[in-house]
Amino acid sequence: MxxxxxxxxxxxxxxxxxxxxxxxxxxxxxxxxxxxxxxxxxxxxxxxxxxxxxxxxxxxxxxxxxxxxxxxxxxxxxxxxxxxxxxxxxxxxxxxxxxxxxxxxxxxxxxxxxxxxxxxxxxxxxxxxxxxxxxxxxxxxxxxxxxxxxxxxxxxxxxxxWRTRSGCYFCFYQRKAEWVGLAERHPELYERAIAIEQKVLLDAGVNGDADFSERAMAGRQYTWSGGETLVQLRTRRQEILDKHHASMERIHEARRSIPVLEALVGALDDDDDTSACVVCAL
The missing domain is CATH 3.40.50.620 (HUPs)
Structure with missing residues (x-):
């Protein structure tokens, strides 16, 4: 048989x-x-x-x-x-x-x-x-x-x-610089992610940045990206990109022979050390 x-x-x-x-x-x-x-x-x-x-x-x-x-x-x-x-x-x-x-x-x-x-x-x-x-x-x-x-x-x-892994466009494992990349390359998807996030905030009765910050400290995740809304994140675009580029330059200087992709991954890892989804990241 x-x-x-x-x-x-x-x-x-x-x-x-x-x-x-x-x-x-x-x-x-x-x-x-x-x-x-x-x-x-x-x-x-x-x-x-x-x-x-x-x-x-x-x-x-x-x-x-x-x-x-x-x-x-x-x-x-x-x-x-x-x-x-x-x-x-x-x-x-x-x-x-x-x-x-x-x-x-x-x-x-x-x-x-x-x-x-x-x-x-x-x-x-x-x-x-x-x-x-x-x-x-x-x-x-x-x-x-x-x-x-x-x-x-x-x-x-x-x-x-601009991104180091596959996965949903709104994946909560994205680094800050990757969210900026999504906003620049797929603004319509970024807006969809904002709409989902805003619904969560509205349903939770979160009003304004101060209210959000207080509740975030309590441990519940109301936003896709930890510590701030996507609307807030977008206002920090240049700050996030400056930090990202500085990280890339630091990694490149330390290891001049590494490929661009590896420098990108290292810089994004430096932005945020959260682990990837066990299914999506392979």
């Missing part, structure tokens, strides 16, 4: 998972590729996935949650997802993945690199799903990932010019 085990590779739209999909294309010809589509992804992500499908020579299954962000936003009574309450990851990514796999035996290939072996990605606890880490097993590091993408002729998604 033929082995019925499924082989699956999740693609977030980021560099590591995309490189893994290419790395495994000929090694695991029966591979099934999937992408959890929240309906709130960046346009650059969708464009990159289309190009990736051409190179892979097979479709990338789009896994949609039963309902989009607006539905779940109401279910959670207008509470913004946050590092403390990541309901977006649970209901729009993990649940669709596990529903798609079902109870069939499956091997899930996770895009954690050899130079970040201690990093955590999404690893299912379902007994029918076995996790594998090909980059760790084969010693593929950051440079190896970049070589895979360059050799395939696909390079990086365009959002890497």
């Amino acid at each position: 033929a082995d019925q085990t499924r082989h699956i590779c999740g693609i977030s739209g980021g560099k590591d998972s995309s490189a893994l999909a290419l790395y495994l294309r000929d090694r695991v010809p029966q591979m099934e590729y999937f992408f959890c589509d929240t309906g709130a992804e960046l346009p650059e992500t969708y464009e990159f996935l289309t190009r990736l499908e051409v190179i892979l020579g097979k479709p990338i299954a789009r896994l949609n949650s039963e309902r989009g962000f607006d539905h779940w936003f109401e279910v959670f009574r207008g509470a913004l997802p946050s590092p403390q309450m990541r309901w977006c990851t649970k209901v729009m990514k993990i649940k669709p993945i596990e529903a798609w796999i079902g109870d069939e035996p499956a091997v899930s290939y996770v895009a954690i690199r050899a130079d970040e072996a201690n990093r955590k990605g999404y690893i299912s606890t379902k007994p029918n799903i076995e996790s594998r880490f090909p980059f760790v097993e084969d010693g593929v590091d950051h440079d190896g990932v970049m070589k895979i993408l360059d050799d395939a002729g696909i390079g990086l998604p365009d959002y890497y010019e």
Whole structure:
């Protein structure tokens, strides 16, 4: 009897998972590729996935949650997802993945690199799903990932010019400088994020900056970006950019041989040290 085990590779739209999909294309010809589509992804992500499908020579299954962000936003009574309450990851990514796999035996290939072996990605606890880490097993590091993408002729998604990871346009893990990048490149999406945030503030009865600051100190997250609203953040655009550019210059001076992308990542990390979503950041 033929082995019925499924082989699956999740693609977030980021560099590591995309490189893994290419790395495994000929090694695991029966591979099934999937992408959890929240309906709130960046346009650059969708464009990159289309190009990736051409190179892979097979479709990338789009896994949609039963309902989009607006539905779940109401279910959670207008509470913004946050590092403390990541309901977006649970209901729009993990649940669709596990529903798609079902109870069939499956091997899930996770895009954690050899130079970040201690990093955590999404690893299912379902007994029918076995996790594998090909980059760790084969010693593929950051440079190896970049070589895979360059050799395939696909390079990086365009959002890497201003952002260090894939994910929803309103992702609360964004750094301040990345929010500025969103406002400049996709002002309509920035306005949508403001509208969601303002609804939360209004429903919570938060009136004015002083009221917001007092309640923020109490620990509840009323805004996408910690400590200020997106309206306030936009007024600090130049201050944020100046700090970001200074960080890039400091990193570049310390390590003159590093690529521009690595300097960008380092500068954004210097802006904010929050961790990424375990599903989106691969």
